[in-house]
């Protein structure tokens with residue numbers, strides 16, 4: 001990890017762009033910016049389909065540029081922003097432009113592999129990037145981390161577990177790290193039998209007990225694929241081997257993750273389950289800023305519990321760990337197959353347990369190969385999506 005930028009409280013406002021401004025992470029980021037308007041100048045915002053919200057955000061933040069990934073929404077956005085000086089764009093190329101425009105700091109909060117190319121653009125021009133879009137590291141971790149190094153960019157993990165580790169990891173002494181432990185809430189089906197999980201609905205699956213998040217990550221949390229993706233994310237972000245990354249179920253989501261050192265010390269970061277805390281940490285880094293997250297009241301919580309993850313009931317965990325061990329194109333296949341299967345589950349075309357089945361089928365279908373260029377990743381992603389859709393057709 002390259003740590004170079006310095007922020008002083010009295011420094012000039014930070015210029016910032018938000019990719020995926022209309023989502024859960026995007027709106028939490030904007031909430032923090034609006035509480036500290038003097039500290040930020042907003043350059044670009046991107047969205048996809050929620051034109052009204054994007055236009056409202058662009059006006060409120062006085063952004064230079066607003067764009068939608070879906071070109072069908074161009075006229076609606078142009079209309080909503082008529083009479084302002086805000087430039088308008090549409091299509092994938094406009095999201096790349098939003099990433100390329102000259103902001104010091106970029107929040108990468110698009111969901112899924114759609115975030116890969118824009119996040120990489122921001123990295124390549126040496127920006128400081130707050131990384132929420134874990135899927136980009138899952139499918140192109142080696143290429144992304146190489147690009148960070150080449151460009152002297154700074155990658156600040158926003159995912160709560162990785163943000164926690166980032167806060168307590170001794171980057172100067174990686175050889176003194178014994179392991180890192182990613183905590184997991186266990187999701188809404190932590191206590192469900194496999195038979196019960198076979199008949200759950202999308203509504204049950206998105207109702208996360210602790211966190212309020214976008215639909216895709218909520219389903220991933222329910223299947224525990226989210227923790228599998230986070231395992232791969234952690235492998236790329238931190239100087240540890242795959243066998244040094246543990247997963248521990250902790251239903252209260254108070255300890256966000258921990259680092260164990262060779263002397264037996266374990267350092268953890270704690271907080272309420274509110275993404276505005278890790279987002280604030282990344283936004284203000286290396287300083288800190290106030291966040292409106294509820295303060296942690298441990299006396300009230302009284303008890304913290306822990307248990308090992310159940311790999312039989314949550315096969316996504318082993319699928320992800322095996323994909324990480326196999327390396328090459330396997331994690332990109334895992335991610336693309338999962339995105340398509342999650343979408344099909346949300347549309348009620350497959351059952352909840354079909355999600356890991358489709359992912360496993362796709363992982364077994366390929367001879368995995370080395371990905372040398374971002375185009376190789378995009379190609380694997382595209383082919384896997386086609387094959388996963390066909391596999392899903394056959395289920396019903």
Ligand code: NAD
Nearest residue numbers: 020022023024025047048069110111114132133134213214
């Ligand atoms: P979300 O669904 O609420 O928002 C997604 C954003 O991406 C929206 O702004 C949407 O317009 C945009 N988008 C969707 N499809 C797009 C496309 N094809 N091209 C361009 N933009 C597109 O998702 P979220 O919950 O905010 O999650 C965003 C990312 O952050 C994900 O990678 C997720 O894993 C990660 N993350 C989220 C949370 C959380 O609490 N929500 C926590 C940790 C990590």
Ligand code: MG
Nearest residue numbers: 159160161230
């Ligand atoms: Mg997380």
